[in-house]
Amino acid sequence: MxxxxxxxxxxxxxxLGVYTQKLGMWVFLCSEIMFFTALIGxxxxxxxGASSSWPVPAETLNIxxxxxxxxxxxxxxxxxxxxYVAAVHDDQPGLKxxxxxxxxxxxxxxxxxxYEYTHLIEKGFVPSTNQFASTFYTMTGFHGFHVTCGVIxxxxxxxxxxxxxxxxxxxxxxxxxxxxxxFVDLVWIILFTIVYLF
Amino acid sequence: MASAAEHKHPNYxxxxxxxxxxxxxxxxxxxxxxxPRHILIGTLIALxxxxxxxxxxxxxxxxxxxxxxxxxxxxxxxxAAILVLYVLRERFK
Numbered sequence: 001m002x003x004x005x006x007x008x009x010x011x012x013x014x015x016l017g018v019y020t021q022k023l024g025m026w027v028f029l030c031s032e033i034m035f036f037t038a039l040i041g042x043x044x045x046x047x048x049g050a051s052s053s054w055p056v057p058a059e060t061l062n063i064x065x066x067x068x069x070x071x072x073x074x075x076x077x078x079x080x081x082x083x084y085v086a087a088v089h090d091d092q093p094g095l096k097x098x099x100x101x102x103x104x105x106x107x108x109x110x111x112x113x114x115y116e117y118t119h120l121i122e123k124g125f126v127p128s129t130n131q132f133a134s135t136f137y138t139m140t141g142f143h144g145f146h147v148t149c150g151v152i153x154x155x156x157x158x159x160x161x162x163x164x165x166x167x168x169x170x171x172x173x174x175x176x177x178x179x180x181x182x183f184v185d186l187v188w189i190i191l192f193t194i195v196y197l198f
Numbered sequence: 199m200a201s202a203a204e205h206k207h208p209n210y211x212x213x214x215x216x217x218x219x220x221x222x223x224x225x226x227x228x229x230x231x232x233x234p235r236h237i238l239i240g241t242l243i244a245l246x247x248x249x250x251x252x253x254x255x256x257x258x259x260x261x262x263x264x265x266x267x268x269x270x271x272x273x274x275x276x277x278a279a280i281l282v283l284y285v286l287r288e289r290f291k
Contacts, residue, residue, distance in 0.1 A: 015266075016264060016266050016267045016270065017264035017266065017267065018263070018264065018267055023267070026267065026270065026271055027270075029271075030270070030271060030273070030274045031274075033274045033275070033278060034274055034277065034278060034281070037274075037278035037281055037282065038281065040282075041278075041281055041282035041285060042285070044282065044286075045282075045285050045286055045288065048286075049288075058228075058229070063225075063228075063229065067221065067225055070221060071218065071221060074214065074217050074218065074221070075214070077253065077257050078210055078211070078213075078214040078257075080257075081210050081257050082210060085207055085210075178257075178258075179258055182253050182254075182257040182258045183258070185253055185257075186250045186253045186254060186258075189246055189249045189250050189253065190246050190250060192246075193224065193242050193243070193245070193246035194246075197224065197225075197228035197242055198239060198242065
């Protein structure tokens, strides 16, 4: 196994043509696609089945605030990809700056979601209120959990960036985390349309 | 090795503006109520898929990844469609 330790990347980079961290993240994201499909699919079926008795989301949910939150998440995706470009070009100040902006964007998204939940619960809109409420909290809650995990991971990577762990063009960790972050953004794009705008 | 680091970086700011514009169109379509319900739903789904594709192709670099990896990644999508369509049968029972 000493041979593997000397050339750790060579065998793994054959086949699909990507390094193992990235491949591992993509396999994980494939399972996440199925997870969110189950949630979104169930929602569509419940909603379609209920038809006229289903509440109008715009009457309960604060769409302008969530639209701004959606925009914040899209902005954080851009800052994440800029952090990746900075890592590729070994631009350490740029990497730290863009990672910090991404952490801030993600934390703001979670904060606004917590504010939204608090406001809705105060109005009496709790998971047991009706089918719409339970599906709303399930889908947005699982998504919020994913964003929270992303923010924690991102904060850890930012700390590592400040310690110079990505110096010398080591972009793999940033690209792998970026894939997760963009996926979370992509899922929210679908959720926002289906849950808030229909 | 084909690596995402080796490809030419797209204009990320242009894609960001594109996504912001599409979100604006989405909100206008949803909140101004000028389309019939079934056209509204179709339009919103199309806009959401369009935005999701932009994120996947450019931010996640799928456009620049090796074909074999792309095949692996898109393979759950037909399974996801089958999952939804199969459960949808319940409505017609």
